[in-house]
Amino acid sequence: MKKITFIYLIFCSILLISSCAKQKKSEIVLDFWQFWTDPKVKPTLIDIINDFEKENPDIKIKLTDLTWSEGHDKIVVAFASGTTPDVLELGSDWVPEFSSQDVLLDVTGEAEKIQNDFLMWEPATYQSRIYGFPWVLDTRVLFYNKDLMEKVGLDPEKPPLTWDELLSYCKKINHLKPQAYGFGANSAERHRLYKKFLPFFWGNGGEILSEDRKSSEVNSAAGKEALEFYKKLTEQGTIDNQRMLDESFKQGKIGFLISGGWLLNDIQKNLPDLKFGVCLIPKPEKGVFSSFAGGEFLVISNKCKNPDSAKKFIQYLIKKENSLKLCKAIGSAIPSAKGSELDPYYQNNKNLLVFQEQLRYSQTSPAVPQWVYIEEIIEKAVERVMYDKKTPSQALDEAKVEIDKILK
Template sequence: MKTNKLYAIILIVSLLGLLSCSGKNNGPTTIEWWQFWTDPSIKPTLEKIVADYEAQNPDIKIKLTDLTWGNGHEKIVVAFSSGTAPDIVELGSDWIYEFASTGQLMPMSKDLVKDTSGYYGWPPAIYNNDIYAMPWILGTRVLYINRTLMIRAMKDSNFVPITFDQLKTLCFKIDSLGNGVRGFGSNAAEKHTLYKKFLPFFWSFGGRIISRNGNFAVISSQKGYDALKYYKNLSDSCSLVDTQRRIEDAFLAGKVGVIISGDWLLKRIRNEKINIDFMTALIPGPVYPGKSFVGGEYLSVSAKSPHRAEALKFIRYITDRENQLAFCKANYSANPSNKETANDKFFNDDPALQIFIKEINLSPFPAPDPQWVYIEDIIETMLEEVLFKGMPVADGLYAARGKIQKLIDNK
């Protein structure tokens, strides 16, 4: 009797176990995705794209987890190091190398190689000749010019600065209008921001941080010197020096004539219904056009993800023509990675957005380098020393060169 009871219990437990296992296998596969788009203007669109995907693929469930730019990087690093990374993770362009070089990301060349011609922004996604991320939403910075101030200063409503000399003339003339109006918005020592404002000048002058073979720091070349001297002159002579947000506030209030900013400012002007006559323009150069700073957000798959195929399928879906267009329209952003999306009427009919698309095509991505975070720090320190502590331009560049060379030597 006792034995029968025991058999019965074992049978019931086994049956329950089998049922639970089969239930697990029959249910939808959950793909976990960590992403940074939490703004109320864009989140519903993102959720709709996800919901549509789930409706089309009933066997897949996408679990969205929001990150913030304040601590997202830390969370991703900890997740990778503890083996709890999600299947798909959104990464900033300058983080990909860090994770790819430590084996945290899944190589995707076989799956994505045929997509390369249809998308912008591949350089940061490539490490050791393998693709580790899919470009999604790119970002660049362009000139914003207050047309009211420009017309007053230049007496020409069609003026567009296409060379650095013309930019300087415009800024100085606006600055001389008086009444607290400044010509140019120059960034203060603000973390992760200052170097992004200087590098467009640096690259436009033809400067390089590291030699092509990767063995030498060459930031202190004549071109680098010319770029920093030019930027310092603008900053010292006719600029409002402040944080990015306050520079943008002053621009929108008609207190600064020319600033460098991203497409978030277009969105702000539209959302806050700010009455300002402005235009966007490509970054000038010694010879037209110059170059800007380009970055972006990329989608990668964790090397340990058990759902590789499903994750890739979803990445393809969210970066396709229609979904990128829906995303950019909701966000009023100008930088889809998908070339077909970038050629859509939505962008072609909007001159302000069009400038961003053109600037992305003209500008280089920062060299992918695991040491980039340190190089960024060195450049920011150099700028702080030269712009705000009175260090001579050549000395600042020379010191930065030495520090970067040390990084290269210790690699």
């Protein structure tokens, strides 16, 4: 009898081990590459992912962090070597590049079912097919230090509305240097500098590409005038990388700075006594308000072995309630899901309302596959002017020639 019982227990153990092995084998693991590395933001993303895994116990998410300075190159290498993750976060200005290379999964069918519920599908649309889902949107505004304005005799409750006012105010504060600088200008950081110049370029009526997208118009009179103005701004302040500019602004050392929601969130949480404001980026006398409209998109590699699970994961992330959680951790970002702006989080914060207003005036970069290389050319042109290596006319004329070569 003991022998039979022993054999029975062994048999049950084998069945249990076999069952567990099958369960583990059936578990789906999705590799997800993303850019939310900020310690104030990433925990919220992890919480959302954990909730997804609880609702979908057969799917596990393997998270990999990327940086904006190196992420693009790593993604290019991954696609070239066939080692791509299942799901990727891409900036709105990168999506057209990869959509055109036949490396992303066509999600047109799924996207069309929810298209009316979300904003900004243009960057993910290539040749009338959709290759990604919009996740969160954001823009840049002008931050200003009220104490510095008051110190030089300016009304701290009346920020500049026009180019002339902005330049005049920056000159006054710049007289305080080295204790304080008028304007904070970005140095040659990849994927950043062009986002600070284009608001002036677009606001003055500049167009980067022709309507048929076959040639560049970056060297138009409007474009050259905008770069001339931007050069004057940089002369009335300091030039540094974004992190150092943000730090200097928080320390009360910069009067005016174009920045984003990350800075607003940091100030509101950690520097409640800092007297600052945000406003629309000033426009030229006969121009319009403008800024760069950025967005984060979620895409699927066409090598993904579990596309249905990947789609389920993405649709969970972009759900309004989940993307709202993430955006509240980010600061000023807003979900692509329509109606999100009505959430009390945005309506009860006057600074966030400025971001929402600025977003209405903002533009996305042209949705062309070559954009990431075009932006680099524009950044180099701006950099050469900032450091007195070229005049605005020379720099943009040369940029046009380079961009036209890329577009051929």
